[in-house]
Amino acid sequence: MTALETAHSNLNALRQNPYPGRGLVIGQSASGSWLILYWIMGRSVQSRNRRFTVEGGSLRTESVDVRLVKDPSLIIYEAMLELPGIYIVSNGDQTRTIYQALQSGRTFEAALSTREREPDAPNFTPRISGILDLRQSSSVITLSILKANPLDAQHTDRFTYHPALPQMGFGVGLTTYRGDGNPLPSFSGDPVLLPFHGSAERILDTYWEALNPENRVSLAVKEIPAQEGMARLLVYNRY
Numbered sequence: 570m571t572a573l574e575t576a577h578s579n580l581n582a583l584r585q586n587p588y589p590g591r592g593l594v595i596g597q598s599a600s601g602s603w604l605i606l607y608w609i610m611g612r613s614v615q616s617r618n619r620r621f622t623v624e625g626g627s628l629r630t631e632s633v634d635v636r637l638v639k640d641p642s643l644i645i646y647e648a649m650l651e652l653p654g655i656y657i658v659s660n661g662d663q664t665r666t667i668y669q670a671l672q673s674g675r676t677f678e679a680a681l682s683t684r685e686r687e688p689d690a691p692n693f694t695p696r697i698s699g700i701l702d703l704r705q706s707s708s709v710i711t712l713s714i715l716k717a718n719p720l721d722a723q724h725t726d727r728f729t730y731h732p733a734l735p736q737m738g739f740g741v742g743l744t745t746y747r748g749d750g751n752p753l754p755s756f757s758g759d760p761v762l763l764p765f766h767g768s769a770e771r772i773l774d775t776y777w778e779a780l781n782p783e784n785r786v787s788l789a790v791k792e793i794p795a796q797e798g799m800a801r802l803l804v805y806n807r808y
Contacts, residue, residue, distance in 0.1 A: 576739055576764040583763075584779045588612065588749035591660040595699050595710050596740025596765050598772070603701060603708075603793035604740060604765055605658050606776060607648050610784040612749075615639055620806040621787040626651040626799075628789050633808045643687055643694075649791060651800070654704035656793060660697050660745060661687065667698060677711050678729055685725045686717045691752040693717035697743040703793070708734060714743055716755045730760050740765045769803055777805045 570578070583589060594606040609630065611617040618637045619630045628649035632638045638645075646662040657667050663684050670680030677700050687694040695716035702709040711731055718724040732741045741760040746753045765772055769792040777788050786807050793800040 572736065572739065572762065573764070576762045579761045579763050580775075580779060583776075586748050587781045588746060588753070588784055589780075590694070590745035590753065591697065592742060592744040593658050593660070593697055593699050593712075594740040594742030594763050594765075595658070595701050595712070596735045596763075597737045597795075598765050598769065598792075599738040599767070601737055601795040602769070603656075603703070603795065604769065604772065605649065605656055605699070605701060605791040605793070606740065606742070606772065606789070607658050607660075608776065608780060608788040609648075609660075609786045610780065611786045612784060616644060617786055617807070619644055619786055620808055621648070621789050621804045623789075623802045623804060626791075626802070628791070628802055628804075630787070643689060649789070649802070654702065656701040656703075656791065656800070658699050658791075660694075663696050663698055667700065671700075677713070681713050681715060681727065681729075684715060686715050686722075690722070693722050693755070694753070695745050695755050697745055697756070699743070701793070710734060710741065712741065712743055712760050714756060732760055735762065738765055739763065769801075773803050773805060 591609050618633050622631050629647045630645050647664045650657045650668045667680045695714050697714050699712045713729045715725050718726050740763050744756050769790050773790045788805045790803045
């Protein structure tokens with residue numbers, strides 16, 4: 570199977586998956602712009618009571634109706650932050666942990682060594698994170714997933730991935746879950762190759778349409794010019 574066939578097969582699997590949970594993808598468009606995609610989904614009223622809001626180069630979640638918020642700790646957070654030449658994305662408040670570590674000269678891995686999988690028993694949602702580092706002539710993508718150990722959920726298994734840069738028109742990504750269930754089954758395996766065809770607007774449309782309409786909540790695409798220029802954020806919100 571070619572890379573293109575594999576990417577489209579993975580996109581079709583996403584379309585057929587009722588609940589991949591939260592997901593992130595990092596790669597390049599066919600025109601060479603860097604792209605970071607992030608989405609959230611929800612099954613409960615509280616999880617669906619969210620939307621993305623943009624502040625400069627930052628993306629965060631916020632409640633739609635504050636009266637419905639019971640516990641904001643795992644649902645309200647910064648999802649994307651920037652440092653000069655470094656772009657961060659994650660599915661929780663570890664985005665800020667990574668940002669502060671990199672700002673002080675520590676590493677992505679060192680930042681995440683201080684964190685655990687989410688404490689939302691019985692699901693123990695994985696923490697998925699990624700950075701795109703454009704500071705050197707050779708750009709670097711690093712991905713991480715922290716998830717409950719299958720033998721003892723009180724312990725966290727830590728996986729860090731250093732994938733080769735995908736060709737233009739592709740991205741690599743992680744989701745929190747393999748699908749729906751009770752408890753929800755954590756993502757397993759290597760990062761997934763996915764297509765990044767067309768403009769940022771088209772990619773936003775493609776992935777919004779791929780997510781289950783009943784469970785999708787918000788989707789964002791950050792486009793970073795291959796040359797000098799400001800990044801921009803495009804967002805779809807259910808509410």
